[in-house]
Amino acid sequence: xxxxxxxxxxxxxxxxxxxxxxxxxxxxxxxxxxxxxxxxxxxxxxxxxxxxxxxxxxxxxxxxxxxxxxxxxxxxxxxxxxxxxxxxxxxxxxxxxxxxxxxxxxxxxxxxxxxxxxxxxxxxxxxxxxxxxxxxxxxxxxxxxxxxxxxxxxxxxxxxxxxxxxxxxxxxxxxxxxxxxxxxxxxxxxxxxxxxxxxxxxxxxxxxxxxxxxxxxxxxxxxxxxxxxxxxxxxxxxxxxxxxxxxxxxxxxxxxxxx
Amino acid sequence: xxxxxxxxxxxxxxxxxxxxxxxxxxxxxxxxxxxxxxxxxxxxxxxxxxxxxxxxxxxxxxxxxxxxxxxxxxxxxxxxxxxxxxxxxxxxxxxxxxxxxxxxxxxxxxxxxxxxxxxxxxxxxxxxxxxxxxxxxxxxxxxxxxxxxxxxxxxxxxxxxxxxxxxxxxxxxxxxxxxxxxxxxxxxxxxxxxxxxxxxxxxxxxxxxxxxxxxxxxxxxxxxxxxxxxxxxxxxxxxxxxxxxxxxxxxxxxxxxxxxxxxxxxxxxxxxxxxxxxxxxxxxxxxxxxxxxxxxxxxxxxxxxxxxxxxxxxxxxxxxxxxxxxxxxxxxxxxxxxxxxxxxxxxxxxxxxxxxxxxxxxxxxxxxxxxxxxxxxxxxxxxxxxxxxxxxxxxxxxxxxxxxxxxxxxxxxxxxxxxxxxxxxxxxxxxxxxxxxxxxxxxxxxxxxxxxxxxxxxxxxxxxxxxxxxxxx
Numbered sequence: 001x002x003x004x005x006x007x008x009x010x011x012x013x014x015x016x017x018x019x020x021x022x023x024x025x026x027x028x029x030x031x032x033x034x035x036x037x038x039x040x041x042x043x044x045x046x047x048x049x050x051x052x053x054x055x056x057x058x059x060x061x062x063x064x065x066x067x068x069x070x071x072x073x074x075x076x077x078x079x080x081x082x083x084x085x086x087x088x089x090x091x092x093x094x095x096x097x098x099x100x101x102x103x104x105x106x107x108x109x110x111x112x113x114x115x116x117x118x119x120x121x122x123x124x125x126x127x128x129x130x131x132x133x134x135x136x137x138x139x140x141x142x143x144x145x146x147x148x149x150x151x152x153x154x155x156x157x158x159x160x161x162x163x164x165x166x167x168x169x170x171x172x173x174x175x176x177x178x179x180x181x182x183x184x185x186x187x188x189x190x191x192x193x194x195x196x197x198x199x200x201x202x203x204x205x206x207x208x209x210x211x212x213x214x215x216x217x218x219x220x221x222x223x224x225x226x227x228x229x230x231x232x233x234x235x236x237x238x239x240x241x242x243x244x245x246x247x248x249x250x251x252x253x254x255x256x257x258x259x
Numbered sequence: 260x261x262x263x264x265x266x267x268x269x270x271x272x273x274x275x276x277x278x279x280x281x282x283x284x285x286x287x288x289x290x291x292x293x294x295x296x297x298x299x300x301x302x303x304x305x306x307x308x309x310x311x312x313x314x315x316x317x318x319x320x321x322x323x324x325x326x327x328x329x330x331x332x333x334x335x336x337x338x339x340x341x342x343x344x345x346x347x348x349x350x351x352x353x354x355x356x357x358x359x360x361x362x363x364x365x366x367x368x369x370x371x372x373x374x375x376x377x378x379x380x381x382x383x384x385x386x387x388x389x390x391x392x393x394x395x396x397x398x399x400x401x402x403x404x405x406x407x408x409x410x411x412x413x414x415x416x417x418x419x420x421x422x423x424x425x426x427x428x429x430x431x432x433x434x435x436x437x438x439x440x441x442x443x444x445x446x447x448x449x450x451x452x453x454x455x456x457x458x459x460x461x462x463x464x465x466x467x468x469x470x471x472x473x474x475x476x477x478x479x480x481x482x483x484x485x486x487x488x489x490x491x492x493x494x495x496x497x498x499x500x501x502x503x504x505x506x507x508x509x510x511x512x513x514x515x516x517x518x519x520x521x522x523x524x525x526x527x528x529x530x531x532x533x534x535x536x537x538x539x540x541x542x543x544x545x546x547x548x549x550x551x552x553x554x555x556x557x558x559x560x561x562x563x564x565x566x567x568x569x570x571x572x573x574x575x576x577x578x579x580x581x582x583x584x585x586x587x588x589x590x591x592x593x594x595x596x597x598x599x600x601x602x603x604x605x606x607x608x609x610x611x612x613x614x615x616x617x618x619x620x621x622x623x624x625x626x627x628x629x630x631x632x633x634x635x636x637x638x639x640x641x642x643x644x645x646x647x648x649x650x651x652x653x654x655x656x657x658x659x660x661x662x663x664x665x666x667x668x669x670x671x672x673x674x675x676x677x678x679x680x681x682x683x684x685x686x687x688x689x690x691x692x693x694x695x696x697x698x699x700x701x702x703x704x705x706x707x708x709x710x711x712x713x714x715x716x717x718x719x720x721x722x723x724x725x726x727x728x729x730x731x732x
Contacts, residue, residue, distance in 0.1 A: 189624025
């Protein structure tokens with residue numbers, strides 16, 4: 001299925017869809033996104049009625065429940081002109097699956113699903129493809145080495161992959177290394193990790209081995225759910241390495257105190 | 260159905276595979292090798308060229324699928340004109356009976372077989388052996404599998420789950436091979452054993468990678484030459500072909516015989532690429548005297564009318580198996596029927612019934628690699644999602660999940676309930692510590708879980724300098 005065309009978001013205010021996991025577990029990552037967006041002159045708002053995109057229900061076959069949550073999302077983002085979210089998989093839900101959850105027979109809901117799909121951007125693609133920014137003109141306080149893990153939905157659902165590397169390549173004092181099998185799933189897969197924990201763990205263990213073997217100190221990714229899986233495994237398997245969200249890496253380079 | 264279905268035991272079978280270090284080593288290297296070679300060959304010219312070939316192949320197969328009823332009639336006509344005898348089988352029992360009838364008609368005692376996944380679906384070997392026929396699988400991988408009384412675990416590399424040392428031991432045990440660790444010596448030994456069978460066989464059985472409608476030909480690709488021996492040396496040849504294998508033109512065959520080996524073994528072309536046109540002509544020195552095509556339905560026409568019809572365009576290359584991180588962890592036997600990996604997770608429920616393969620649609624992290632490598636661009640993740648939906652609609656999902664999902668949806672439709680849920684989760688985490696109870700314990704079985712934040716983002720946002728926020732409005 002082709003992704004809907006999007007208008008240029010330049011000059012438009014951004015409604016941040018922070019995602020449920022960032023809201024509850026990684027609020028600082030949400031703040032990093034806000035700080036970076038404001039740094040490049042974007043005005044950011046946080047629609048307070050937002051909760052979750054409905055992906056956990058959708059991916060496990062509970063489409064009625066996913067529709068219920070999507071309808072709530074429509075209300076929460078009714079005024080949004082551009083939606084930015086720090087998650088490739090939630091962006092995929094909004095861009096790919098909302099249009100598939102509603103049919104023309106749903107009338108206004110169908111139109112709204114199409115509209116949401118056509119104004120949504122994942123954080124790194126918003127900066128690079130949306131605003132045309134490859135260089136944030138920032139430098140880290142101290143040298144640090146990174147490698148990118150391509151989260152599956154961002155890579156294969158949205159065709160991302162280049163954006164985060166382009167931003168990191170132009171970040172001062174950041175050194176970019178390879179990660180073997182960087183395009184292979186970490187084994188999270190939402191409820192897959194709970195329904196089939198041992199298979200998920202085999203995939204995770206493979207990922208942990210590749211991370212440990214990488215020359216990079218820190219692994220960068222664009223999805224906090226994959227990050228949770230990988231850090232959960234790194235921590236349990238006593239690795240010193242960690243996975244960090246791209247926004248947090250970039251925000252580290254911002255001058256002065258964090259707002 | 261003559262083949263045992265164990266797909267509802269996926270988790271237990273996967274567990275067995277995960278605990279088998281030989282299998283882990285063999286499958287890890289086999290799948291990754293295939294995956295790397297595929298990328299090398301598909302994108303040898305450029306990524307665009309490779310993608311273009313995929314789209315061309317997908318279009319050829321989808322066009323054939325749309326015209327399937329007409330093309331089957333055209334194919335039958337042209338097959339007969341070429342001297343093939345054409346039979347139709349609705350299910351496994353009918354197909355096996357037809358083969359037995361043909362064998363009796365021609366006083367067949369020994370049968371050589373080239374690789375065919377369809378005959379695995381049919382349980383053909385068991386049916387023939389039950390009728391006291393001697394059946395010899397002649398593809399090297401299938402030969403090993405047959406010696407060890409197993410089923411193939413991979414579509415194109417049936418013995419992918421075994422290490423070289425295990426195969427050596429099978430040859431020593433079953434055939435009395437002189438012990439050797441030299442792969443070439445082992446292959447030479449198998450070749451010698453098979454040679455006599457090729458010479459003695461009364462009948463050869465093959466599958467068909469494609470059935471070319473416009474010329475009435477069976478298209479068969481292989482690397483070992485065994486298929487050519489099976490289809491040309493014995494007096495009788497039967498090609499068992501699934502009705503979805505039909506393609507319209509020889510030109511389509513040219514397209515598909517490029518993407519098939521590129522995707523499966525990373526070859527630009529297989530060593531043997533055949534177009535079989537029936538029995539040997541009177542002026543030819545070789546070829547079978549009697550050539551049969553058995554067109555097998557075995558559930559395909561029922562899939563044809565559904566939203567999953569595109570799964571019938573699969574050309575059985577195994578690329579999705581090589582690319583799938585689940586398959587890479589479990590191998591193919593865990594899927595509990597004939598086809599493993601992403602295509603198996605889709606085809607098995609369609610062939611044997613969703614009730615007999617309930618875990619399979621969930622045996623995927625939906626990472627999308629299967630769709631990415633599929634030479635005919637089958638949207639396997641979409642089909643897995645649709646099958647999950649069917650499980651829920653049919654009430655076959657576990658009740659615990661039903662209740663949890665309903666409660667979750669209620670929580671997610673109000674920011675107040677959402678925030679309260681966060682507070683409760685944080686409190687619960689404090690009480691329960693590092694190992695969570697119930698289903699959530701499946702998370703902490705292998706991974707640590709991060710702490711819920713003392714203040715959620717929505718609160719941090721509220722606490723930001725109000726001037727800053729006002730200024731943005």
